[in-house]
Amino acid sequence: MAKAIKQIRKELPNQEMEQSQAVSEIIQELAANKEAILEAISIIKGLHETKVLDAVHAMVEQRTEIGAIAIQQVNQPTMHNVIKNGMSAFSFLGSLQPGQLTTILDGLGQGLKRLSNTGQKGEKQSLWKLRKRLWSPEIRAAMTTMVDFMDGMGEVFLRNRRENP
Structure with a gap:
């Protein structure tokens, strides 16, 4: 053992x-x-x-x-505004559908490209040419879009004026 x-x-x-x-x-x-x-x-x-x-x-x-x-x-009043504006910008971007934002940004990019080409050429257009261009489908689509944009923006402005006199 x-x-x-x-x-x-x-x-x-x-x-x-x-x-x-x-x-x-x-x-x-x-x-x-x-x-x-x-x-x-x-x-x-x-x-x-x-x-x-x-x-x-x-x-x-x-x-x-x-x-x-x-x-x-960070405690500066202007920084408070920057932070609030940044949060509002993110909120706005979050409210958009990705396809909407892509369309808007693509259109903005194309418009700026045309704007820069026009500025470089420096050619003046007669009122007759401008009138003819107003009937093009692209101009009419842009004008309709801008009018709808202004209509929506004005609606919000009026609503905010009524709510916050």
């Missing part, structure tokens, strides 16, 4: 063994991720050469002062 265990000795790993094991684990991970480590070193080297790391280091050291300046700037 076996002897009864009367005393339990707990073995604590010594610090040298723990360090040795940690170093070997780090070396294994470095070897396994060699390409990523070399790429990260290359990026850090580039940031150091362009003095970006120095700037980041200085910002970290002065983070309290930078934070105070940032808070002061």
Whole structure:
């Protein structure tokens, strides 16, 4: 029969063994991720050469002062307007269907392209040519679109005037 265990000795790993094991684990991970480590070193080297790391280091050291300046700037009344306007712009963009926005932006781009061509040519058009152009399908579509746009905008203006006298 076996002897009864009367005393339990707990073995604590010594610090040298723990360090040795940690170093070997780090070396294994470095070897396994060699390409990523070399790429990260290359990026850090580039940031150091362009003095970006120095700037980041200085910002970290002065983070309290930078934070105070940032808070002061955000508390400016004009900044409040910028934030509100930005939120309104995002809300407006969210209310549009992607197809609508694409059509509007494509039309705007094409119109600006034509505008720039007309400006470069610098040719004057007679009233007769302008009158003839008013009957083209493209001009009529743009005019109808602009009139509908102004109608919708005017509707909102009047509604807001009634609600906020």
